[in-house]
Amino acid sequence: xxxxxxxxxxxxxxxKVLKEEFAEYTGYIFTDYRGMTVxxxxxxRHQLRAKNAAYRVVKNRFAKIAFNxxxxxxxxxxxxxxxxxALSKGEETGAVAKLLFEFAKSAPITVKGAIxxxxxxxxxxxxxxxxxxxxLDLISILMGxxxxxxxxxxATLLAYVESKQGASPAAAEAPAQEN
Numbered sequence: 001x002x003x004x005x006x007x008x009x010x011x012x013x014x015x016k017v018l019k020e021e022f023a024e025y026t027g028y029i030f031t032d033y034r035g036m037t038v039x040x041x042x043x044x045r046h047q048l049r050a051k052n053a054a055y056r057v058v059k060n061r062f063a064k065i066a067f068n069x070x071x072x073x074x075x076x077x078x079x080x081x082x083x084x085x086a087l088s089k090g091e092e093t094g095a096v097a098k099l100l101f102e103f104a105k106s107a108p109i110t111v112k113g114a115i116x117x118x119x120x121x122x123x124x125x126x127x128x129x130x131x132x133x134x135x136l137d138l139i140s141i142l143m144g145x146x147x148x149x150x151x152x153x154x155a156t157l158l159a160y161v162e163s164k165q166g167a168s169p170a171a172a173e174a175p176a177q178e179n
Contacts, residue, residue, distance in 0.1 A: 019069050022087070028072070028075065028116075029086040029093070029096060030083055030085055034082050044100075044107070047103070053089070055087070058083060060079040063085065078114075093129075097129055097130035098130040101130050111127070
């Protein structure tokens with residue numbers, strides 16, 4: 001006799017709720033939360049809310065169905081054992097990943113992998129991704145690089161003007177002595 005899962009309205013509703021929530025986000029970082037206390041999970045959720053992200057403990061079967069319905073396949077590999085998902089929007093995924101790896105230093109949380117903008121990452125790849133500078137950091141680096149030549153030119157011109165001003169009083173006194 002084959003075992004068949006009984007589909008109940010409560011299960012359908014749970015999958016629907018997960019699918020609606022997952023649809024709002026573009027970054028999904030899968031973690032193993034075994035050994036974490038309620039206080040640690042609450043603290044992590046507060047830190048993630050500051051980054052406009054969420055942290056959800058999910059039932060693997062329901063989450064797999066929701067990800068497949070949203071065409072975000074590949075999550076099955078990371079959804080083994082107790083799983084919680086850090087959900088992030090847009091370019092905040094790197095900052096969320098960085099926060100999770102920092103948090104893992106003081107709590108028993110393990111990052112299993114991620115889906116970022118439809119791309120599947122394993123644990124090592126998402127750790128490397130977390131070490132990359134964010135969008136605003138990259139823009140500031142670019143602006144600093146772009147303004148460096150102009151800043152150098154301005155400093156050179158200022159030094160030239162100051163050297164001429166320093167020489168002009170002596171030059172002005174010399175013709176006055178000749179008269």
